[in-house]
Amino acid sequence: MRKLGNGHSLTFWSSYEVHQRIETLKRNSLIIEHKRIKGDEPINLIDILRWVYENTQQATWDGLHHWAAQSLNFQRKVSAFQHINWNDNQQEFTNSIMTDLSKECCEPEIIELAKMYGAAKELQTLFEIHHKRYEHTHHHHCLSKEIKDAVLKRLEDYGGTKQRLSQLLDEEQQRELEQELEEERQQERPPSVKPCESILHKEIKRLCDLHSDMDLTQFPNVFRHLPYAFTGTTFLRECQSENWSKNIWVSTEFQRVIETKGESLNPFLRPPRWIL
Template sequence: MRKLGKHHWLSFWSSNEVHQQIQTMKKNSVSPNEKENIDNRITLTDILRWVYENTQQTTWDGLHLWATQSLSFQRKITAFRNINWKEQGTLYTNTTMENIARECLEDEVLELKSMYGVSKMFQTIFDIYSVRSKHSNICSSVEIHEAVSKRLWDYGGSKKLLTQLLDEEQQRELEREQELEEERQQKRPPSVHPYEPHLHDEIKALCDMHGPMLNLSKLTSVFCPIADAFLGTTFYRESQPHCWQQNLWITDEFKRVIQTHGESLDPFLRPARWILIYRNKHIIFVSPFEANWLMGRLHDLYRKQSPGELFTTTLRLLLPRTKPDQSIIANTPTLTIPPSIAPDCGTVLFPIPTEWLVALFIFNGTLYFETTDEQTAYCHCLGVCPKPRTDIEEEAFEKGWITVDGFVKKPDHRDILQLQQCRFHANPLAFIRKLMENRNNTHVSLISHVGSILINGVKRMVSVKRKAYEQTSFSAEKKLRKL
């Protein structure tokens, strides 16, 4: 890591077991009073501490076997010491070779009495080696014996091992038995209690098609800005709450999931599935409980509607596009509630503008785009300029306007590169990546459109075909404008 240069970075990948070990080590390193305010994010310091602790434990675990092997090595030195290797006329008789083999031979068959007959007791590795050396009565190199003793004294410490005069294979057998006999209790997070669902009167008022339009910004007890969905999570500050569109909302019921007592809400982030298009001006994410009531109410109004009456408030299912060519359903006219079909005009769907849609894609964890326009708007929203780049963009990259991951920070540089629609002041790519992993419960795939932009800074090819229902919706919108 000391050789890392500018724009170089490291990525650490680990199993869930390693993740749990690091989290446990981090919690144990702080005082009980500070555990409530501990940040659950794993930093480089936590990883290095885990590596250090594991290296220390591995070194200690291998000391006993290393000492046992040194005794075997010393015994072989003693066996070969009786032969004069420098004298050329030395005869290697059968008796000589048999004596060497007998003195170097180690037991292959161990009696149960020798394995389990000795009472168990705790001893330090240094004491085990000293007793074993005296028991073996090995008279070999004093230098080797002293060097091994010093190493065991320096690294063995006061930690004790449950063993006594054991060979290497016996030691391994007992270690396995200890692991089976040891009762390991992993501290699990405390149980949580869900909030009781509640339907506000303001939610019911959203279905009123003829009354005055609600001022959502003043109904703060029911409607919240979309970034408030991240309150209580580890990435709320990174979400840059004031940078999202002003017409994107969540309900208080959508935000409330569990009764928290300081726990991180990362695992309890509610999936973004149901949206209410309010008067074709606002998009409100609602909970399934609220969506169930709105669905029934809007169906009743649809059956009682007057001829020629058009609905500007619709409930829609919004699916994250986690596979190529997958429908998000939100722009399907027959699947909105009520259906966006008029007897005289045909389809009268209000298509969600692409600038709004890409913000919804960020929020719900979409990984693939349907058109190049969606991908371009997505990059503009994030303020990134990924590869392949134009000549002007390459020149800007050489000047340092564009970072390695593609982000353009300064507003005047964004104007030149036609990124005026960027919503974020600081680089949002790390936050978007965490959000995608949280939404999809997996690492972002490099072969996905979004994953390629976030990780590699490269735009992948996207199909430009438009579906038939979208063509119908736009033609119907033109008819309505003429009327």
């Protein structure tokens, strides 16, 4: 962008999800500034930079948690190596020394379910989470107080008041648990319904005759304009069907798919995959 000269321009292309996020951030900023939201307002450079800034801020916040966790692992390994006198060239590395060193440095390959999922699902700040982690670490009195204080101060300065789950989990376990929490969200599925019995009208068959001219308006029980497909849904009232093209028709059989008793058909709406 710094190489752009006079008369040069730059075009940004994004996915639909990114575009939606940029629009949401733009809308929220206008609400905060007490400005009116105008329809179809174009995306400006400041809106793209706002999205980049938010992503950077979120990545920094996520990185703080993993950075602090790695710091704790590093301090634990440093503490384990302190039992070795590196200035003594005659020191023997016995089996007991190497066994203790491996126990202190290696991560557990098997984790008990009670330890992994037993903690309460509480929301806490990064500072509170890692302060508790230090307290639960074995031989925490042997850890470097200088590094500990520096890490906690960085978490307090940059972590803010934003919260996350407080389980004492490692990075991979945390991602696994967050995925499970997302899967726990309940979705209300449409009730089971009875399908309508299909009917093939003779007027539909006549459409296949290339030598037959038909005035579809003469058969309202068989052919309707496109908005008829949304009969029984709230979308029919909001779609401004009077502005739609009158040249697109659907059959009444297309709309009559399931048997209903006056209930809303909103749960059965699906995004179109193709249009003829």
